[in-house]
Amino acid sequence: MKKNYTLIVAAMSVALGISAQQFPNAGFEEGWVDCVPWTSGGNKTKYELTPNNWTIAHVIGVMNMGKTKVGENVAGYNSSSAILVKNAPNSVVASQTVPGYFTLGTPWNTAQGTSNPTNKDGGTFGGIDFTYKPDAVSFWYKRTHGTANVEEKAQVIAYIWSGTYVQKDVPGNIAISSSSIKKVEMTDRDRNILDMATEQGGEVTQKGTLVAKINYDITGDAADWTELTIPFEYMAGVNASPEKINVIFSAGDYFSTTPGVDNTLTVDSVQLVYYSRLSALKFKDVAVDGFNENKYEYNIDAWMPESADDIAYTVKGQSATASVALDKANRTATVTVVNVDSDIDGKNTHTYTLKFYGEAGVLPASTSYSGSITINGMTVEYPDGPFVHIYNGKGQENAAE
Structure with a gap:
């Protein structure tokens, strides 16, 4: 069984009609299938396994020589399945180390020669169709190092884009001589989308628009399952609507051609996060005292506002919306935040409640007295009335300010 919020999200999606995209087969338990490593030479040979909807970067080698396994199915976080990738x-x-990573796109690699290959390159192209704006990626992981490079980072690379990137003359296979290297026109190559230089490949003839990205380093070891949430960085000034997404989990430095052998990364329960909380809350242009995005009730030292315009807020989520409701009878105002899919806690809505004294100009409930009243040492007698009514601005009976 996966983390509890996985079940909560599934139930809420049915009940509330939530339609935003999550990653497919995010727990890696919906079947593992034969992997057919892509090459520009049109490889059709199956080698090792990969989970449905994802591709582990197994290498097919040259004429079926040099095949290298870089990932496998292992026990997960409270589940039967996770992905372990390894620089192998x-x-x-054996002196050449193959990088271990997996992705929603298509892994590829190239090199020339055998014992001391040149023109090494590789990475990922493509991804999946996607039209939403998530705020973060959350997952559980383990991390180990071999002895060759004990300081190497693991990486999480993710990006959302619109349009299509095209690069000409990209070598996409491994061969002994340059004459056997086949170059192709590559679509939506990772480095092109992220605006990074490419060692191999020709002119970039077409470009789309990068909407958001993650380029995160995981350092150190993690022997036990560890939860990690990484926010997307949305590109300033970009208003393009998302069309595609890709994510890559790498056992080492993803953009390096010299990975550290035996370094591993194990990943499970990958979730896209859509924040449905506030990042700021104000009453009459003053920040609410003690505001915290995870605190949902506040006592406000003021009268109940006449207008919802007195309450200002900032939503945390890229696609979150919020609304204010006034309840004068109960002296409260609520700010309800909704997003298209689940927050990190499995909910897609959160409500913040502000409690006030009462409604301005309307006296709260009171208690009537006859007899006398003493205020600051002065006593006034009311033997036959009129009655004395004691009010308190905060609505407490039998007390006065």
Whole structure:
């Protein structure tokens, strides 16, 4: 069984009609299938396994020599399935280390030669169709290092974009000689989308628009399952609507051509997070005292406002919306935040409640007395009335300010 919020989200999605996209097969338990590593030479040979909807970057080698496994199915976080990826020595030339990573896109690699190859490059192209604006990626992981590079970082790379990127003359296979290297026109290459230089490949003839990205380093080891939430960085001034998304989990430095052998990363329960909370809350242009996005009730030292315009807020989520409701009978105002899918706690809505004294100009409930009243040492007698009514601005009976 996965983390509890996975079940909560599934139930809420049915009940509330939530339609935003999550990653497919995010727990890696919906079947593992034969992997057919992509090459520009049109490889059709199956090698090892990969989970449905994801691709582990297994390498097919040259003429079926040098095949290298870089990932496998292992026990997950409170579940039967997770992905472990590993920087592994090439099965024929052990001095060469093959990077371990998995992705929603298509892994590829190229090199020339055998024992000391040149023109090494690789990465991912493509992704999946996607039209929403998530705020973060959350997952559980473990991390270990071999002895070759004990300081190497693991990485999480994710990006959301619109349009299409095209690069000409990208070598996409491994061969002994340059004459056997086949170059292709590559669509939506990771480095092109992230505006990074490319060692191999020709002119970028077409560009789309980068909407948001993650480029996060995981350092150190994690022997036990550890939860991590990484926010997306939305590109300033970009108003393009998302069309595609890709995410990559790498056992080492993803953009390096010299990964540390035996370094591993294990990943489970990947979730896109859509925040439905506030990042700021004000009453009459003054920040609410003690505001915290995870605190949902506040006592306000003021009269109940006449207008919802007196309450200002900032939503945390990219696609979150909020509304204010006044309840004069109960001296409260509520700010309800809703997003298209689940927050980190599995909910897609959160409500903040502000409690006031009472309604301005309307006296709260009171208690009537006859006899006398003493205020600041002065006593006034009312033997036959009129009655004395004691009010308190905060609505407490039998007390006065």
